[in-house]
Amino acid sequence: MKKTVIALGVLFSLMLMPAAAFAQESSDGGGIDQRINSIFEPISKAVESVVFYSVPIAGTELPLIVVWLVVAAIFFTFYFRFINLRAFLHAFRLIRGDFDDKESSGEVSHFQALATALSGTVGLGNIAGVAVAVSLGGPGATLWMIIAGFFGMTTKFVECTLGVKYRNEYPDGSVSGGPMYYLSKGMAEKNIAGLGKVMAAFFAVCCVGGSLGGGNMFQVNQAYKQFVNVTGGDSSFFADKGWLFGLIIAAIVAAVIIGGIKSIARVTEKVVPFMAVTYIAAGLVIIFANITLVPAAFGAIVQGAFTPEGITGGFIGVLIQGFRRSAFSNEAGIGSAAIAHSAVKTKEPITEGIVALYEPMIDTIIICTMTALVIVITGTYTNATEALDGVQLTSAAFAQNISWFPYVLSLAVVLFAFSTMLSWSYYGLKCWTYLLGEGQIKELVFKAIFCIFIVIGATMSLDAVIGFSDAMLFAMSVPNIIGLYFLAPVVKRALDSYWARVVNGEIASTRNVQKARKVQA
Secondary structure (H helix, E strand, C coil), X not given: CHHHHHHHHHHHHHHHHHHHHHHHHHHCXXXXXXXXXXXXXXXXXXXXXXXXXXXXXXXXXXXXXXXXXXXHHHHHHHHCCCHHHHCHHHHHHHHHCCCCCCCCCCCECHHHHHHHHHHHHXXXXXXXXXXXXXXXXXXXXXXXXXXXXXXXXXXXHHHHHHHXXXXXXXXXXXEXXXXXXXXXXXXXXXXXXXXXXXXXXXXXXXXHHHHHHHHHHHHHHHHHHHHHHHCCHHHCCCCCCHHHHHHHHHHHHHHHHCCHHHHHHHXXXXXXXXXXXXXXXXXXXXXXXXXXXXXXXXXHHHHHHHCCCCCCCHHHHHHHHHHXXXXXXXXXXXXXXXXXXXXXXXXXXXXXXXXXXXXXXXXXXXHHHHHHXXXXXXXXXXXXXXXXXXXXXXXXXXXCCCCCHHHHHHHHHHHHHHXXXXXXXXXXXXXXXXXXXXXXXXXXXXXXXXXXXXXXXXXXXXXXXXXXXXXXXXXXXXXXXXXXXXXXXXXXXXXXXXXXXXXXXXXXXXXXXXXXXXXXX
């Protein structure tokens, strides 16, 4: 307890130092914003042009990184014989704790690991990203988004299984896992250790950059803007106090992340279900209030997926919008979720891969579809403008039936941003320690840097930095998916062994065992 208080004091002191400087620069016209943007802009554009390289198809642009992610998802789904369907009910039993073993190594339960990973993916992409997909691609983009999410379930299965299998376990009970470990260790087993180490290091560097930008600065920046909008706009107390908003959020984040993955998991297992249930409940209110319009909405989604009208790029354009938003939302193939899932308590790596199947389902198939359905039913996507897009478009759709929903949406955006920052702080930390080595001081340094960047993100409009960090996030998928292709046979052998033992009863539900003992007693 004493160490925690001291660590929090150090973090808070480090955050206070830049806060006054940022506040002064903000009041002077945002000089720091312009200087940082001018430095990062040429670098950002160069990196983005490579990572998000697009080819023209049927009048629209197709980012090759999306093809890279979707093709891998389809391949793994067929390679593992639709494990996303076969293991769906078993995954629910694992999440419920039916097969938990308290003696297993690890730090968190299956449910906590899933909640932590979900908190990193369920966010603004589910609210703003879906609105963009529907406004640009029409209702039909929703169907392709669902299909991409379905195939993405298997990619999560592969990477999260490998994350647990090749994780490092330490004497104090803590663990470190993720693509950087299965790339270095797994590729070494394939006698290509040199390539594995290079890919692992590249992944780790990109993850650290992505965690500070897209997983941190972008999140708090969007949360701050939405918070100001519903608290009076320019007349809001926080209108010119982004640094103060950032400092408050940073202090809350620091209080959680100082306790490590166990502390993060305890928070996310409460915040994520609350966010999801609240958002889905609001969506169901809209749907039932317009129940007579639901058949027409589904008809528009299916018809628009194959015979779009007035959409740039036609059929291809709609397909691209759906696949792109799905890939950007659930991050299947990026490798980030494997870091959180690696902390699970289990002796069977395959179990966490099966649990991870639920991540794209909840993130994309349920929550993203709910957003899209509300937007289609209300018809707000037909009125999308530069002033009404993203979060504002989603807010307008919900507000048609629930006038006060923009306030709830603001809370959701803040909570989404908060939970995303918690998860990405852990992802960045694990990649940081992979590069620099384990140690409390090294961990504290990264946590301090992460919290300082929260203050920076709320204070500034750093378009170039955010663009660079987004590129870093998707660059992670290049070494990750290469590794998944190489190590897929390892996962398949583990799956066949595990499934056979489940079928013959060698792996039994702990609940059933407990019931049998009670009967015998």
